[in-house]
Amino acid sequence: MSKEEQKAALAAAKQRLVAEGELHRLTTLHAKMQLRQALRPEALLHGAVDHAVGVAQSRLGGLLSPGGLSQLNFKAIMPYALTVGSFIVRKRLYKPALAVAAVAAAGAAWLMRRKRAEAEADAAAGEAPWE
Structure with a gap:
Protein backbone atom coordinates (compact mmCIF):
# COMPACT_ATOMS: atom_id res chain seq x y z
CA MET A 1 0.00 0.00 0.00
CA SER A 2 1.30 3.41 -0.89
CA LYS A 3 1.40 6.36 1.46
CA GLU A 4 -1.52 8.00 -0.25
CA GLU A 5 -3.67 4.88 0.07
CA GLN A 6 -2.75 4.69 3.76
CA LYS A 7 -3.72 8.34 4.23
CA ALA A 8 -7.04 7.76 2.43
CA ALA A 9 -7.77 4.68 4.56
CA LEU A 10 -6.87 6.60 7.73
CA ALA A 11 -9.10 9.55 6.70
CA ALA A 12 -11.99 7.15 5.99
CA LEU A 44 -46.34 9.81 35.25
CA LEU A 45 -50.05 10.22 35.94
CA HIS A 46 -50.91 9.24 32.36
CA GLY A 47 -48.76 6.11 32.65
CA ALA A 48 -50.32 5.16 35.99
CA VAL A 49 -53.84 5.60 34.62
CA ASP A 50 -52.99 3.56 31.52
CA HIS A 51 -51.57 0.81 33.71
CA ALA A 52 -54.65 0.78 35.98
CA VAL A 53 -56.98 0.63 32.98
CA GLY A 54 -54.98 -2.21 31.49
CA VAL A 55 -55.09 -4.20 34.72
CA ALA A 56 -58.83 -3.65 35.12
CA GLN A 57 -59.44 -4.56 31.51
CA SER A 58 -57.44 -7.77 31.76
CA ARG A 59 -59.09 -8.78 35.04
CA LEU A 60 -62.65 -7.84 34.23
CA GLY A 61 -62.63 -8.16 30.44
CA GLY A 62 -63.85 -11.74 30.63
CA LEU A 63 -66.99 -10.65 32.44
CA LEU A 64 -68.13 -8.54 29.52
CA SER A 65 -67.62 -11.21 26.89
CA PRO A 66 -70.58 -13.37 25.84
CA GLY A 67 -71.21 -15.93 28.56
CA GLY A 68 -68.67 -14.23 30.83
CA LEU A 69 -70.74 -14.36 34.00
CA SER A 70 -71.70 -17.99 33.49
CA PRO A 96 -73.81 2.71 51.23
CA ALA A 97 -72.83 -0.88 50.40
CA LEU A 98 -76.36 -2.08 51.18
CA ALA A 99 -77.80 0.69 49.03
CA VAL A 100 -75.53 -0.24 46.11
CA ALA A 101 -76.42 -3.92 46.53
CA ALA A 102 -80.14 -3.08 46.53
CA VAL A 103 -79.81 -0.98 43.38
CA ALA A 104 -77.77 -3.72 41.70
CA ALA A 105 -80.36 -6.35 42.65
CA ALA A 106 -83.17 -4.17 41.31
CA GLY A 107 -81.25 -3.64 38.07
CA ALA A 108 -80.59 -7.37 37.72
CA ALA A 109 -84.26 -8.15 38.34
CA TRP A 110 -85.32 -5.59 35.73
CA LEU A 111 -82.85 -7.03 33.21
CA MET A 112 -84.03 -10.60 33.80
CA ARG A 113 -87.69 -9.54 33.47
CA ARG A 114 -86.93 -7.69 30.23
CA LYS A 115 -85.03 -10.65 28.76
CA ARG A 116 -87.86 -13.01 29.71
CA ALA A 117 -90.43 -10.70 28.07
CA GLU A 118 -88.30 -10.49 24.90
CA ALA A 119 -87.97 -14.28 24.80
CA GLU A 120 -91.74 -14.69 25.18
CA ALA A 121 -92.38 -12.11 22.45
CA ASP A 122 -89.95 -13.90 20.12
CA ALA A 123 -91.62 -17.23 20.87
CA ALA A 124 -95.08 -15.76 20.22
CA ALA A 125 -93.91 -14.17 16.96
CA GLY A 126 -92.47 -17.48 15.82
CA GLU A 127 -95.82 -19.31 16.08
CA ALA A 128 -97.87 -19.78 12.93
CA PRO A 129 -101.24 -17.94 12.87
CA TRP A 130 -103.21 -21.15 12.16
CA GLU A 131 -101.97 -22.90 15.29
Missing part, protein backbone atom coordinates in the same frame (compact mmCIF):
# COMPACT_ATOMS: atom_id res chain seq x y z
CA ALA A 13 -11.52 5.48 9.38
CA LYS A 14 -11.42 8.89 11.09
CA GLN A 15 -14.56 9.98 9.30
CA ARG A 16 -16.33 6.75 10.31
CA LEU A 17 -15.28 7.23 13.95
CA VAL A 18 -16.46 10.85 13.93
CA ALA A 19 -19.83 9.76 12.50
CA GLU A 20 -20.16 7.02 15.14
CA GLY A 21 -19.34 9.54 17.88
CA GLU A 22 -21.92 11.97 16.55
CA LEU A 23 -24.52 9.19 16.45
CA HIS A 24 -23.64 8.23 20.04
CA ARG A 25 -23.99 11.86 21.20
CA LEU A 26 -27.35 12.22 19.47
CA THR A 27 -28.58 8.93 20.94
CA THR A 28 -27.53 10.04 24.43
CA LEU A 29 -29.22 13.42 23.99
CA HIS A 30 -32.39 11.73 22.75
CA ALA A 31 -32.41 9.38 25.75
CA LYS A 32 -31.98 12.34 28.14
CA MET A 33 -34.90 14.15 26.56
CA GLN A 34 -37.10 11.06 26.70
CA LEU A 35 -36.24 10.59 30.38
CA ARG A 36 -36.96 14.24 31.13
CA GLN A 37 -40.34 13.95 29.40
CA ALA A 38 -41.19 10.67 31.12
CA LEU A 39 -40.50 12.09 34.59
CA ARG A 40 -42.94 14.96 34.24
CA PRO A 41 -45.95 14.65 36.59
CA GLU A 42 -48.47 14.62 33.72
CA ALA A 43 -46.62 11.78 32.00
CA GLN A 71 -68.03 -19.01 33.69
CA LEU A 72 -67.53 -17.54 37.18
CA ASN A 73 -67.12 -19.88 40.08
CA PHE A 74 -66.47 -19.57 43.79
CA LYS A 75 -62.67 -19.61 43.40
CA ALA A 76 -62.74 -16.82 40.84
CA ILE A 77 -65.02 -14.53 42.82
CA MET A 78 -63.56 -14.93 46.32
CA PRO A 79 -60.41 -12.74 45.93
CA TYR A 80 -62.53 -9.86 44.66
CA ALA A 81 -65.25 -10.41 47.27
CA LEU A 82 -62.72 -10.50 50.12
CA THR A 83 -61.00 -7.35 48.93
CA VAL A 84 -64.27 -5.44 48.58
CA GLY A 85 -65.61 -6.82 51.87
CA SER A 86 -62.44 -5.88 53.73
CA PHE A 87 -62.57 -2.36 52.31
CA ILE A 88 -66.23 -1.96 53.32
CA VAL A 89 -65.54 -3.15 56.87
CA ARG A 90 -62.41 -0.98 57.29
CA LYS A 91 -64.14 2.17 56.09
CA ARG A 92 -67.46 1.36 57.82
CA LEU A 93 -69.43 1.74 54.61
CA TYR A 94 -72.22 -0.67 55.51
CA LYS A 95 -75.19 1.52 54.59
Whole structure:
Protein backbone atom coordinates (compact mmCIF):
# COMPACT_ATOMS: atom_id res chain seq x y z
CA MET A 1 0.00 0.00 0.00
CA SER A 2 1.30 3.41 -0.89
CA LYS A 3 1.40 6.36 1.46
CA GLU A 4 -1.52 8.00 -0.25
CA GLU A 5 -3.67 4.88 0.07
CA GLN A 6 -2.75 4.69 3.76
CA LYS A 7 -3.72 8.34 4.23
CA ALA A 8 -7.04 7.76 2.43
CA ALA A 9 -7.77 4.68 4.56
CA LEU A 10 -6.87 6.60 7.73
CA ALA A 11 -9.10 9.55 6.70
CA ALA A 12 -11.99 7.15 5.99
CA ALA A 13 -11.52 5.48 9.38
CA LYS A 14 -11.42 8.89 11.09
CA GLN A 15 -14.56 9.98 9.30
CA ARG A 16 -16.33 6.75 10.31
CA LEU A 17 -15.28 7.23 13.95
CA VAL A 18 -16.46 10.85 13.93
CA ALA A 19 -19.83 9.76 12.50
CA GLU A 20 -20.16 7.02 15.14
CA GLY A 21 -19.34 9.54 17.88
CA GLU A 22 -21.92 11.97 16.55
CA LEU A 23 -24.52 9.19 16.45
CA HIS A 24 -23.64 8.23 20.04
CA ARG A 25 -23.99 11.86 21.20
CA LEU A 26 -27.35 12.22 19.47
CA THR A 27 -28.58 8.93 20.94
CA THR A 28 -27.53 10.04 24.43
CA LEU A 29 -29.22 13.42 23.99
CA HIS A 30 -32.39 11.73 22.75
CA ALA A 31 -32.41 9.38 25.75
CA LYS A 32 -31.98 12.34 28.14
CA MET A 33 -34.90 14.15 26.56
CA GLN A 34 -37.10 11.06 26.70
CA LEU A 35 -36.24 10.59 30.38
CA ARG A 36 -36.96 14.24 31.13
CA GLN A 37 -40.34 13.95 29.40
CA ALA A 38 -41.19 10.67 31.12
CA LEU A 39 -40.50 12.09 34.59
CA ARG A 40 -42.94 14.96 34.24
CA PRO A 41 -45.95 14.65 36.59
CA GLU A 42 -48.47 14.62 33.72
CA ALA A 43 -46.62 11.78 32.00
CA LEU A 44 -46.34 9.81 35.25
CA LEU A 45 -50.05 10.22 35.94
CA HIS A 46 -50.91 9.24 32.36
CA GLY A 47 -48.76 6.11 32.65
CA ALA A 48 -50.32 5.16 35.99
CA VAL A 49 -53.84 5.60 34.62
CA ASP A 50 -52.99 3.56 31.52
CA HIS A 51 -51.57 0.81 33.71
CA ALA A 52 -54.65 0.78 35.98
CA VAL A 53 -56.98 0.63 32.98
CA GLY A 54 -54.98 -2.21 31.49
CA VAL A 55 -55.09 -4.20 34.72
CA ALA A 56 -58.83 -3.65 35.12
CA GLN A 57 -59.44 -4.56 31.51
CA SER A 58 -57.44 -7.77 31.76
CA ARG A 59 -59.09 -8.78 35.04
CA LEU A 60 -62.65 -7.84 34.23
CA GLY A 61 -62.63 -8.16 30.44
CA GLY A 62 -63.85 -11.74 30.63
CA LEU A 63 -66.99 -10.65 32.44
CA LEU A 64 -68.13 -8.54 29.52
CA SER A 65 -67.62 -11.21 26.89
CA PRO A 66 -70.58 -13.37 25.84
CA GLY A 67 -71.21 -15.93 28.56
CA GLY A 68 -68.67 -14.23 30.83
CA LEU A 69 -70.74 -14.36 34.00
CA SER A 70 -71.70 -17.99 33.49
CA GLN A 71 -68.03 -19.01 33.69
CA LEU A 72 -67.53 -17.54 37.18
CA ASN A 73 -67.12 -19.88 40.08
CA PHE A 74 -66.47 -19.57 43.79
CA LYS A 75 -62.67 -19.61 43.40
CA ALA A 76 -62.74 -16.82 40.84
CA ILE A 77 -65.02 -14.53 42.82
CA MET A 78 -63.56 -14.93 46.32
CA PRO A 79 -60.41 -12.74 45.93
CA TYR A 80 -62.53 -9.86 44.66
CA ALA A 81 -65.25 -10.41 47.27
CA LEU A 82 -62.72 -10.50 50.12
CA THR A 83 -61.00 -7.35 48.93
CA VAL A 84 -64.27 -5.44 48.58
CA GLY A 85 -65.61 -6.82 51.87
CA SER A 86 -62.44 -5.88 53.73
CA PHE A 87 -62.57 -2.36 52.31
CA ILE A 88 -66.23 -1.96 53.32
CA VAL A 89 -65.54 -3.15 56.87
CA ARG A 90 -62.41 -0.98 57.29
CA LYS A 91 -64.14 2.17 56.09
CA ARG A 92 -67.46 1.36 57.82
CA LEU A 93 -69.43 1.74 54.61
CA TYR A 94 -72.22 -0.67 55.51
CA LYS A 95 -75.19 1.52 54.59
CA PRO A 96 -73.81 2.71 51.23
CA ALA A 97 -72.83 -0.88 50.40
CA LEU A 98 -76.36 -2.08 51.18
CA ALA A 99 -77.80 0.69 49.03
CA VAL A 100 -75.53 -0.24 46.11
CA ALA A 101 -76.42 -3.92 46.53
CA ALA A 102 -80.14 -3.08 46.53
CA VAL A 103 -79.81 -0.98 43.38
CA ALA A 104 -77.77 -3.72 41.70
CA ALA A 105 -80.36 -6.35 42.65
CA ALA A 106 -83.17 -4.17 41.31
CA GLY A 107 -81.25 -3.64 38.07
CA ALA A 108 -80.59 -7.37 37.72
CA ALA A 109 -84.26 -8.15 38.34
CA TRP A 110 -85.32 -5.59 35.73
CA LEU A 111 -82.85 -7.03 33.21
CA MET A 112 -84.03 -10.60 33.80
CA ARG A 113 -87.69 -9.54 33.47
CA ARG A 114 -86.93 -7.69 30.23
CA LYS A 115 -85.03 -10.65 28.76
CA ARG A 116 -87.86 -13.01 29.71
CA ALA A 117 -90.43 -10.70 28.07
CA GLU A 118 -88.30 -10.49 24.90
CA ALA A 119 -87.97 -14.28 24.80
CA GLU A 120 -91.74 -14.69 25.18
CA ALA A 121 -92.38 -12.11 22.45
CA ASP A 122 -89.95 -13.90 20.12
CA ALA A 123 -91.62 -17.23 20.87
CA ALA A 124 -95.08 -15.76 20.22
CA ALA A 125 -93.91 -14.17 16.96
CA GLY A 126 -92.47 -17.48 15.82
CA GLU A 127 -95.82 -19.31 16.08
CA ALA A 128 -97.87 -19.78 12.93
CA PRO A 129 -101.24 -17.94 12.87
CA TRP A 130 -103.21 -21.15 12.16
CA GLU A 131 -101.97 -22.90 15.29
